[in-house]
Amino acid sequence: MTAVGTVVSDVWTMAGREVLHWRNRPGLKVFGWLFPVMLMGMFTALLGGALGQASGGDYLAFVMPGVLTMTAFFGLDGTMAGVAAESERGVTDRFRSLPTSGLAVVGGRCAADLLDSVVALAVVAATGLVFGWRPDLTPAQALAVVGLLLLLRFAMLFAGVYLGLKAGPEGVQSVQIAVWPVLFLSSVFVDTATMPGWLAPVADANPLSATTTALRGLLGFPVGPDASWLAAHAATFAVVGPLLLLVLFVPLSTSAWRAGRR
Amino acid sequence: MPPAIAASAVHKSYPAKPALDGFDLEVPRGTVHGLLGPNGAGKTTAVKIMATLLAPDAGSVRVAGHDTVTEGAAVRARIGLVGQYAAVDEELTGRQNLVLFGRLSRLGRRDAVRRAAELLDRFGLAEAADRRAGTYSGGMRRRLDLAAALVVAPEVLFVDEPTTGLDPAGRREVWDTVRALRDGGTTVLLTTQYLEEADALADRVSMLAHGRIVAEGTPADLKADLGGDRVHLTPRDPADAARLAALARPHAAGPVETADGVVRVPLTDRATDLPRLAAALTDLPLADLSLHAPTLDDVFLHLTGDGAEALAKTNTVKEKI
Numbered sequence: 001m002t003a004v005g006t007v008v009s010d011v012w013t014m015a016g017r018e019v020l021h022w023r024n025r026p027g028l029k030v031f032g033w034l035f036p037v038m039l040m041g042m043f044t045a046l047l048g049g050a051l052g053q054a055s056g057g058d059y060l061a062f063v064m065p066g067v068l069t070m071t072a073f074f075g076l077d078g079t080m081a082g083v084a085a086e087s088e089r090g091v092t093d094r095f096r097s098l099p100t101s102g103l104a105v106v107g108g109r110c111a112a113d114l115l116d117s118v119v120a121l122a123v124v125a126a127t128g129l130v131f132g133w134r135p136d137l138t139p140a141q142a143l144a145v146v147g148l149l150l151l152l153r154f155a156m157l158f159a160g161v162y163l164g165l166k167a168g169p170e171g172v173q174s175v176q177i178a179v180w181p182v183l184f185l186s187s188v189f190v191d192t193a194t195m196p197g198w199l200a201p202v203a204d205a206n207p208l209s210a211t212t213t214a215l216r217g218l219l220g221f222p223v224g225p226d227a228s229w230l231a232a233h234a235a236t237f238a239v240v241g242p243l244l245l246l247v248l249f250v251p252l253s254t255s256a257w258r259a260g261r262r
Numbered sequence: 263m264p265p266a267i268a269a270s271a272v273h274k275s276y277p278a279k280p281a282l283d284g285f286d287l288e289v290p291r292g293t294v295h296g297l298l299g300p301n302g303a304g305k306t307t308a309v310k311i312m313a314t315l316l317a318p319d320a321g322s323v324r325v326a327g328h329d330t331v332t333e334g335a336a337v338r339a340r341i342g343l344v345g346q347y348a349a350v351d352e353e354l355t356g357r358q359n360l361v362l363f364g365r366l367s368r369l370g371r372r373d374a375v376r377r378a379a380e381l382l383d384r385f386g387l388a389e390a391a392d393r394r395a396g397t398y399s400g401g402m403r404r405r406l407d408l409a410a411a412l413v414v415a416p417e418v419l420f421v422d423e424p425t426t427g428l429d430p431a432g433r434r435e436v437w438d439t440v441r442a443l444r445d446g447g448t449t450v451l452l453t454t455q456y457l458e459e460a461d462a463l464a465d466r467v468s469m470l471a472h473g474r475i476v477a478e479g480t481p482a483d484l485k486a487d488l489g490g491d492r493v494h495l496t497p498r499d500p501a502d503a504a505r506l507a508a509l510a511r512p513h514a515a516g517p518v519e520t521a522d523g524v525v526r527v528p529l530t531d532r533a534t535d536l537p538r539l540a541a542a543l544t545d546l547p548l549a550d551l552s553l554h555a556p557t558l559d560d561v562f563l564h565l566t567g568d569g570a571e572a573l574a575k576t577n578t579v580k581e582k583i
């Protein structure tokens with residue numbers, strides 16, 4: 001086998017290991033996939049009435065792009081917790097003592113995490129459809145939606161690997177708490193225009209807002225004429241934001257991974 | 263043929279302190295070598311360096327004829343590692359674990375499945391093969407751990423404290439496995455805190471203290487260096503202690519000490535000295551008699567010169583007489 005061939009085969013084997021984890025404990029995984037749906041239900045059923053009036057009627061259609069963004073963002077948590085737990089385990093040392101390529105452990109996790117998020121996004125989208133969400137999309141727009149979500153998830157992958165390697169188990173807990181304010185201080189659930197004047201720009205600068213607002217544009221919920229400059233250029237920032245995160249976290253996570261091998 | 267392991271002048275420091283400080287080791291092929299040392303001596307660090315998991319700060323290590331730093335992949339293709347803490351995936355079943363390690367060791371899918379079944383049988387895990395490893399007992403997990411290191415027969419096997427935390431039956435199983443491997447031609451480097459374990463398994467033993475080898479030899483050599491056993495005698499009447507010490511003195515290998523009503527008599531060879539001593543004491547009623555071996559810690563303190571008095575302080579581990 002060529003060198004590239006062996007790396008691919010090792011990554012495939014390690015990704016298969018993650019999938020076996022899911023199969024051995026299906027409950028855990030299914031709950032993980034249903035969690036965004038639960039939040040979605042909470043926001044549309046409980047708060048949707050009140051929030052819907054503020055955002056002009058169809059709250060489900062308004063919130064679906066946000067819920068999809070949130071689901072991609074939650075991948076951060078999964079990757080980070082997975083990497084942190086793995087680095088604590090003796091089995092990681094064994095992987096490193098095998099003639100397996102060094103990238104296989106992280107590569108396998110990344111491949112499996114992407115698959116995990118794709119399933120979670122599909123579950124959320126399907127639930128939306130069941131409850132009457134009717135996005136009106138050309139194939140090109142649909143591709144753009146999927147692309148933006150996967151780009152965000154991809155950035156979260158490297159951020160997660162870095163944080164998981166660096167933060168350790170206590171750090172993981174802090175980050176798990178910190179994701180909530182990041183999530184709520186964005187346009188995911190509400191229009192930032194309804195926030196206090198000093199807070200709205202902060203929320204608009206949140207990369208989650210950029211992705212959410214860009215998705216809304218594609219899914220028939222364009223921003224109003226009085227939108228902030230950041231919101232008006234959300235499509236650009238939805239691409240630039242994750243790319244900046246990648247520029248930051250790809251080298252950081254690679255060097256943290258190398259340091260772990262010392 | 264080069265030796266299985268050749269380490270010379272290895273140094274490794276963690277941010278806080280040095281863990282290995284001039285570590286040298288040579289292990290011939292086909293032998294079992296014991297690396298003996300107390301907590302924190304640097305055993306795990308040494309194993310990790312030899313297994314290519316850590317790079318040394320200085321010095322060189324060759325395993326199965328290859329340098330661990332510049333030819334890491336070649337070394338990894340020839341070794342097996344059983345770490346100090348069970349290194350199996352607890353979320354996978356025993357069988358899934360072994361197939362996974364087989365695949366990662368470059369076995370084809372079908373070969374990996376067949377090899378896994380063979381090993382599960384051999385290690386008495388066939389029945390539990392399709393249960394998650396997380397549900398295994400400590401002994402079963404350790405056996406799975408060993409099996410995982412043997413998926414592809416290694417030239418050199420590293421086992422870090424293989425029996426810590428196992429019950430006597432589990433310990434015996436691990437010992438039998440190590441012996442069988444040695445008989446099959448595998449070189450085994452095993453670390454342990456137990457002199458008894460090194461004695462039972464190892465052809466040669468190296469004692470590690472503060473990151474360097476302080477003594478090396480066959481188990482018999484080392485034990486002779488450690489000084490012999492000690493008998494603790496407690497007279498029924500504490501007033502008899504002085505008379506007891508006087509009676510014991512002709513049979514003692516060194517000074518007889520009395521503390522807290524207990525008379526401590528060093529012996530050269532317990533098999534011959536103990537019956538003579540006992541015969542000399544028939545007239546004096548005893549409340550207790552026990553035989554004590556110096557602990558590894560005592561030996562370690564003695565060898566590193568941290569305090570000769572530590573040797574005089576006999577330990578609390580009672581041997582069955």
Ligand SMILES: Nc1ncnc2c1ncn2[C@@H]1O[C@H](COP(=O)(O)OP(=O)(O)OP(=O)(O)O)[C@@H](O)[C@H]1O
Nearest residue numbers: 276277280281299300301302303304305306307308
């Ligand atoms: N990752 C680490 N960071 C900092 N110090 C470490 C690290 N690993 C080990 N040490 C220190 O290096 C020294 C040697 O540790 P090592 O684990 O090699 O000892 P050991 O002989 O295996 O001990 P034990 O019997 O407890 O397993 C110890 O003082 C330990 O505290």
Ligand SMILES: [Mg+2]
Nearest residue numbers: 305306307346
């Ligand atoms: Mg250790």
